[in-house]
Amino acid sequence: MTTRDATAVLTLNAGSSSLKIGLFSAALEAMASGHVDRIGGEGSLTLRRADGALLALPDGVTADFSDHARSLATAIGALRALFPGLGIAAVGHRVVHGGPDHRGPIVIRGDALARLAAFEPFAPLHQPHNLAGIRAAIDAFPHAVQVACFDTAFHRGHPFVHDTFALPRALYDKGVRRYGFHGLSYDYVSGALARDWPALAGGRVIVAHLGNGASMCAMKAGRSVASTMGFSALDGLPMGTRCGQLDPGVVLYLMQQEGMDADAISDLLYRRSGLLGLSDLSNDMRRLEASDTPGAREAIDHFVFRIQREIGGLAAALRGLDGVVFCGGIGENSRMIRARVAEGMGWLGIQVDPGRNAANGPVISPDGAPVTVLTIPTDEEIVIARATAALSAQKEQVPA
Template sequence: MKILIVNAGSSSLKFKLFEMPNEDVLAAGEIERLNMPGSKVKIKYGDGQVFKDQQDNISYERSAGIMLNRLKDLNVIDHLGDIKLVAHRVVAGANDFDKVTKITPKTLRRIVELGEIAPIHNPSEAKYIDIVTSILPEATQYAVFDSAFFHDVPAMNGQYGIPHELTEKFGIQRYGEHGINHTYITQEAMKMLGTNQADIVTLHLGSGASVAAERDGKCYDTSMGYTPMNGLLMGTRAGDVDPALVPYLMKRMGASADEVIEMFNERSGMLGVSGISSDMRDLEESSDPQAKLALDMFLNRVIKYASSYITELDGVDAIVFSGGIGEHDEWVRSEVCKKLRWFGVELDEEKNKAQEPGDLSSTDSKVKVFLIPADEEIAMVRDVYAYQK
């Protein structure tokens, strides 16, 4: 059975086509820098073959067309109808969805409605579902929710200090994001540690970024909140801001609340601070002092959350780097670990420069430092295949 996994992020589209139940990867692709100059397409398929292309400002709609049509054009499949199941990563499921869910018109409407929690993600994910439905009308589609992992967060960490009746009435709590990958890298870290009883801090660092604390495989705390805007400084998202800034900026800018939130989500973060780019690579190459400030602010927020979670857990057995920045930026890993030395974290700089997945900690480190590439797709395909059997 061929199952297509669609993982649409805020600035990239990842996808993998699996042959199940053997978990054979028939093709794996990524389209990055969506809606930016220099959008890049890369698809691995066959016996080590690679297709590459570069275009400017590939949109969400165009990326979906590239994904599906190239699988046929590259002879990965004979017909689009060979794809029987499609699973989509969906960020916000709130309390409505805590497991894999078959997509129906009712489910899709609710995903769209939950866009008020994840305005950057849910609407575009719903759009991909619509596009895939139009191209693959016979395929069964499922949603796998990022927020499901955070249902275990204890109330002291998951709830806000607002009147309890509002928490209950409106379902206001921390829903988190990147839960599929936090789940996967936590499970992989426990395998590497050789135990299911471990305290771990996982760092999913990319254009969207979050830190989570895990105890014995369950989430204990997370940097993201009711929406994915909260927490770390991100590519275009502001992260933690004083809520009083919303009415203040509404008055000063003559803007609506929605317009201020849109600014916090899409024109802030490293892009807003630097005035140059939301891409870490562009900022590291720049000599502009605002680019340096954006980098410093990003690192500062990562270190604050990681160190606070290590303290909250009374120490940890491991910290894990993942995500586009976490996996590919040796400088970020080095700078974060330097600040965590107080907790017994010691990075082997030679291993760090090699950037090979695995244990990057030095021999005398009291805490393991793991580099575990994000593989939300394998986690998703296992869940969906098990669910539909």
């Protein structure tokens, strides 16, 4: 197949042991999605049509999930069998860390990969796998435009006081600062507000991206002014297995008194803390909500408390509040968490109507409430696809 035949856009979100894939037409209509789980182990591929219907792995496609490159090859082989004549014009990649300078997506060319690899110490559990996905896609589609879309980019306009730590300025200049993450999700929500609630979009809104990874973003006129996540994806809210905000003295204690090295501490804070560590049961909110154990109840209580506390801080950064948006797996689906968060927040104007909340919105606040509360299903893949298509079109205008 020649590059002239290539019209589709592919999106990739590579994790440490997973790969999320989105396939879009040239008109950016969703065609299919895929999810490879347990790469390097007993891997599996789930494929779905745009309407959500499951697709079987076509006959003749060898299932090999031993690494990212082979997992991608398996998924692409399946998609090509399902969509004869499929050609990929461009591939868009979620990259967690873009550093202090990238304020938007970039085309991967020249030394771009090497420059992005320099940010691996800032996101050691995410960035290497994101870049492995890019390398695998370059091998699979050598003629396609490769685009990196950064989770940090949406937050790059923060005021200095929101980005800095009270550390020596030399460390800030070296990149030790607050970056914020989940920017692709916030970008989507910002666009959805501008389209469907333009008056609210022009105001002061807190967006709560609540899932296995969780953070919150304060937006003014659709732009990020503050975020709960900071230097790493550990900061802020407790998450499925990540600790959230932590006194750095705890890390010193773990090193000096418990004899833990950096790898052991990293494993504790990223993989064994959060809802899982608090509950001693699960990182899945659905299972915690269904449980009657004290640990599950306490984990939920702490999660709700931290959300409420961060709402107060972000509202202060905004100098007021006009709207709250819930998104992410928990934010979009947990009626109980949304209701619990609203309890006791009436002083800030946050109220939730039980009937509207039970129906999952999109508007879940009562008529006339001072603060409009919404649920908006986020879609990071379409944000990546749009940016990739736009940069691909620009590249085609540039003479070789």
